[in-house]
Amino acid sequence: MGNLETITQKIRDKAKSLLSSGQAEVVIGYRQGTTPLVAAPFFARKPEDCDKLIWSSFARLNLANYLPNRKEKVALVAKGCDARSAVGQITENQFQRENLYLLGVPCTGLVDPAQVAAKEPRPIREAKETDEAITISGSGFTVDIKKEEVLRRNCRTCSHRTPTLSDELTGPEVPGAKPDDFADIQALLAKTPDERLAYFKDLIKDCLRCYACRNACPLCYCPICFVDETRPQWLGKSTDPMDTMTFHILRGLHCAGRCTACGACETACPVNIKVREFNRVLDRSVQENWSYEPGLAWEQKPPLTVYQPNDPADFIK
Amino acid sequence: MTEYIVKENALPDFFQALANGRRLLAPQGQGENCQLAPLNGPLSLDYANTHMSPKGLFFPQTEKILAFHKLVDKPHYNVYQDLGDHSQPTVIFGIRPCDARGLAVSNRVFQNDRFTDPYWKGKYEQTVKIGLACLEPFPQCFCSAMGGGPFGENGLDVLAYPKDKGLGLKALTPVGEELLKATKAEPADLASEIKELEQKAIEAQGSLDDYKTINERQIMELYKADHWPNTAEPCLGCGVCTFFCPTCHCFDIQDESNEKGGARMRNWDTCMSPLFTVHGTGHNPRPSKTERVRQRFMHKLKYIPIKQDGVRGCTGCGRCVVMCPANIDIRSVAALMAQASA
Numbered sequence: 001m002g003n004l005e006t007i008t009q010k011i012r013d014k015a016k017s018l019l020s021s022g023q024a025e026v027v028i029g030y031r032q033g034t035t036p037l038v039a040a041p042f043f044a045r046k047p048e049d050c051d052k053l054i055w056s057s058f059a060r061l062n063l064a065n066y067l068p069n070r071k072e073k074v075a076l077v078a079k080g081c082d083a084r085s086a087v088g089q090i091t092e093n094q095f096q097r098e099n100l101y102l103l104g105v106p107c108t109g110l111v112d113p114a115q116v117a118a119k120e121p122r123p124i125r126e127a128k129e130t131d132e133a134i135t136i137s138g139s140g141f142t143v144d145i146k147k148e149e150v151l152r153r154n155c156r157t158c159s160h161r162t163p164t165l166s167d168e169l170t171g172p173e174v175p176g177a178k179p180d181d182f183a184d185i186q187a188l189l190a191k192t193p194d195e196r197l198a199y200f201k202d203l204i205k206d207c208l209r210c211y212a213c214r215n216a217c218p219l220c221y222c223p224i225c226f227v228d229e230t231r232p233q234w235l236g237k238s239t240d241p242m243d244t245m246t247f248h249i250l251r252g253l254h255c256a257g258r259c260t261a262c263g264a265c266e267t268a269c270p271v272n273i274k275v276r277e278f279n280r281v282l283d284r285s286v287q288e289n290w291s292y293e294p295g296l297a298w299e300q301k302p303p304l305t306v307y308q309p310n311d312p313a314d315f316i317k
Numbered sequence: 318m319t320e321y322i323v324k325e326n327a328l329p330d331f332f333q334a335l336a337n338g339r340r341l342l343a344p345q346g347q348g349e350n351c352q353l354a355p356l357n358g359p360l361s362l363d364y365a366n367t368h369m370s371p372k373g374l375f376f377p378q379t380e381k382i383l384a385f386h387k388l389v390d391k392p393h394y395n396v397y398q399d400l401g402d403h404s405q406p407t408v409i410f411g412i413r414p415c416d417a418r419g420l421a422v423s424n425r426v427f428q429n430d431r432f433t434d435p436y437w438k439g440k441y442e443q444t445v446k447i448g449l450a451c452l453e454p455f456p457q458c459f460c461s462a463m464g465g466g467p468f469g470e471n472g473l474d475v476l477a478y479p480k481d482k483g484l485g486l487k488a489l490t491p492v493g494e495e496l497l498k499a500t501k502a503e504p505a506d507l508a509s510e511i512k513e514l515e516q517k518a519i520e521a522q523g524s525l526d527d528y529k530t531i532n533e534r535q536i537m538e539l540y541k542a543d544h545w546p547n548t549a550e551p552c553l554g555c556g557v558c559t560f561f562c563p564t565c566h567c568f569d570i571q572d573e574s575n576e577k578g579g580a581r582m583r584n585w586d587t588c589m590s591p592l593f594t595v596h597g598t599g600h601n602p603r604p605s606k607t608e609r610v611r612q613r614f615m616h617k618l619k620y621i622p623i624k625q626d627g628v629r630g631c632t633g634c635g636r637c638v639v640m641c642p643a644n645i646d647i648r649s650v651a652a653l654m655a656q657a658s659a
Contacts, residue, residue: 033644035457040644041551061642065553117348123365125456139453208378210587212555216642228592237571237584238379268642270557271368272349 002131003171007055007105010170011077014103015050018075024101026070028063029053029077036127036136037113041066053077055170057111057129057147060267064218068094076100079107080176081154081262083163084295085218088258091301094221104166106174109147109155110263114272116150119143153184154263154276164296185280200245200278206271207244213275216268219255226250252278257286257302258294318488320511321502325482332356332410334500335447339406342374353409362479365455366413366634370563372423374409375440378560378585382436386578397581402439408496410477411449414469415460415634419563420446421472422632425625426566436583445496447486448473452514454522457635459648462525465632467518468511478514487511528651531618532627539619540611544653549610551643556587558613558637558645564621564630567593588612614650 011029018024031042031052039056041063042049055077063076064085074095076086083104089095111134116124120136120143128135133144155161159176163169182189191199211227214220227235227247236243261283265275286292289312290303303311323331335341336356343356344364351364353371383397412420420441427437451458451467460466470476474493477486485507488494531539559565569586573579586593589609595601603609621630631647638646 034646034649035639035644038644043547043550066551121348123455138456208560210556210560212553212557212642215553215555228590230592236573237569238573238582239584240379240573264642268553268555268557270561270640 003108004055004057004129004131007170008053011053011055011103011105012050014168014170015044015053015075016047018101019044019047019050023073024075025072027053027075027077027103028066029103030056030059030063032056033058036124037111037116037134055105057109057134058127060110060152060263061216062218062262062264064089065216065264067100067218068221070095070099073099074101075103077103077105078163078166079105079110080158080160080163081107081260082218083166084160084260085262087165087295087298088260088302089218089221090298091295092258092305097298102163102166102168104163104169106162106169106171107155107158108161108174109151109158111147111150112152115152116145119145119150152263152266154261154266157181157184158261160260160293160296165298182280182284185277185284188277189281200248201241203277204244204248204273205241207248207273208271209239209244209247210270211247212268212270213265213273214251216264217255218262218264219258220251248275248278252282255279256282257290257292257304259283260295318490318494319497320505320507321486321488321497322480322505322507323484323486323500323502327501328360328483331484331500331502332360335408335410335496337499339408341408341410343410353411356410360410362411362449364411365457366416366636369561370416370419370634370636371409371412372416372420372563372566374407375420375437375444376423376427376566376568376585377403379582380436380584381580381582383581384578385574385580387576388578400580402436404439404443407440407444408447409444410447412446412473413451413634414448414467414471414473414476415458415465415632416563417446417448417472418460418465418469418628418632419472419634422564422621422625422628422630423566424472445474445492446472447475447477447493450476450478450514450518452478452518454518455635457639458522458633459525459635460633461519461522462527462648463629463631463633464527464627466515467522468515478511480510485510526648526652526655528618528655530655531651532622534654536615536619536623539654540615542654545611546607548614548645548650548653549605549607552589552606552610552645553643554589554591554606554609555642556589557640557642559587559589560585561636561640563632563634563636564617588616610645614647614654617647618651618654 015027027044029042030039033040037058039059044050062082062085064082067089083102090097122138124136125138133146135144157180159179161176162173259279292303341356342353344351345354349368352367381400385397427434454467470489474490475488477484488497567586568583570583572581594603617630
């Protein structure tokens with residue numbers, strides 16, 4: 001039995017026992033999607049639901065997103081980044097630790113459908129996976145692709161693939177990728193402010209302002225987002241480029257030092273905007289200035305929500 | 318109505334004649350970049366469908382409809398002026414039958430015996446629509462299940478299909494007939510070929526459930542069914558489904574102004590957002606995503622059919638199926654509605 005099947009079986013067994021014993025009222029995990037290369041969110045409330053739960057390298061949404069405001073006792077199937085998001089929500093008082101059972105999945109990285117499509121543009125009718133590869137097929141073709149060739153960008157630089165905090169792991173720990181050196185944003189950092197503005201304008205030129213990135217993000221739990229406020233109305237509702245830019249910049253700033261690089265925003269974006277570019281630069285700043293990474297300790301507060309006398313202040317001119 | 322053939326070497330002349338001074342739009346780009354755009358370059362018929370539906374050409378995501386200025390010494394100071402319907406004579410080549418059907422559904426919303434929307438009307442009526450049939454339906458397609466088909470004619474003036482690297486064409490309306498007559502397309506008898514290709518394409522979609530029992534059920538039975546909380550639970554509330562849907566047509570009117578003047582615009586709205594129904598008092602009749610998700614599917618599969626003689630508000634284009642980040646699949650929801658009992 002491969003690793004995927006072992007983890008799937010472990011998730012199902014654990015989910016059944018948590019629901020039967022009343023330790024959890026709902027298990028939030030993934031089911032097989034109805035389209036290829038997709039694992040969809042699934043909410044199991046009865047032991048007999050649990051056989052629909054799966055583990056897959058198509059599990060791109062971050063299920064911690066479903067925690068805030070939930071009153072039930074939850075068992076959450078969480079890969080490394082999702083577990084850190086859940087811990088972050090607890091440190092930010094969005095969920096109660098005692099209501100959460102973290103079922104951590106050591107993750108070897110998730111598949112990016114855009115990179116699969118780049119390798120195989122023909123319409124895909126079915127996708128199967130083993131631990132190492134995916135097999136995609138369509139009308140008159142079957143192709144094997146190694147997963148490591150089509151991993152999402154954020155998965156390639158993830159150094160916390162095994163959940164650092166959890167109540168239980170579904171399998172043996174996996175090594176993280178080499179520490180993130182932010183190589184992918186060096187070119188961006190070398191740009192002048194004007195060049196950066198031009199870069200970001202181009203990045204979001206297709207944005208529909210559907211806010212799927214925000215809605216898929218476990219950090220975006222505000223009861224009313226600033227873009228939706230009407231008294232006063234901070235942002236227009238049209239496709240005005242300035243409003244669109246304001247949304248992305250403000251959302252990026254709101255997430256500074258809190259983002260666990262789960263990539264759910266980019267998964268949800270219907271027009272393939274590299275939304276994380278906004279966060280990457282800020283993540284690096286927070287790591288450099290405060291040596292802080294979110295979601296690694298139950299008691300750790302995000303640096304931008306607390307004040308300490310020895311905080312770096314060089315940027316205040 | 319007549320059928321025509323255009324051979325491969327006659328295509329450039331054919332498209333030039335089609336345009337004849339009008340704006341000619343055709344699918345350009347591949348995959349997620351595929352969209353209807355002015356045709357300048359080789360035509361590619363090898364696309365599943367445009368990434369977004371063509372509704373934005375008739376009902377833009379943002380459309381300025383009125384404007385005013387604050388120049389005291391100029392006429393119409395501080396008074397809104399009509400900006401017109403922004404329409405121009407247009408020929409679209411390559412609309413898929415599902416999308417043409419979607420436009421026809423919206424057309425009955427924007428133009429009917431009670432209302433005429435001038436902004437929609439101007440653009441819709443000045444556009445000749447040439448569809449491109451689907452010889453091999455794509456994995457996400459289920460038009461046959463929704464009352465359409467890969468060779469569906471509803472909403473089109475002409476239906477085209479790839480034929481020997483050229484085109485086969487069937488005129489469907491007097492406008493379409495006139496347009497084709499003005500080109501050098503050669504008249505031909507294609508009826509039996511079209512019928513055969515259509516049959517093949519429908520078979521290629523496999524046996525699809527048509528969810529017929531939804532039509533027989535009462536509104537309240539569907540509305541009160543107990544699956545809705547579970548159906549809605551994964552929903553992120555992003556509204557991607559509504560933005561990509563060829564029949565979603567709800568809009569919001571907003572005024573924006575600065576020190577020089579202002580504009581009244583209408584923007585696409587989405588029923589997936591809590592703001593869509595929130596009242597001035599703060600009361601929201603659709604307070605949670607359960608009500609919002611239910612509304613969307615009830616509208617597509619029950620309310621629109623009631624108002625439009627059985628025609629559904631879903632055309633089976635499959636965009637929401639592919640684009641929904643949470644994989645809420647309208648086919649699964651329709652199946653639940655078809656078997657729902659109160």
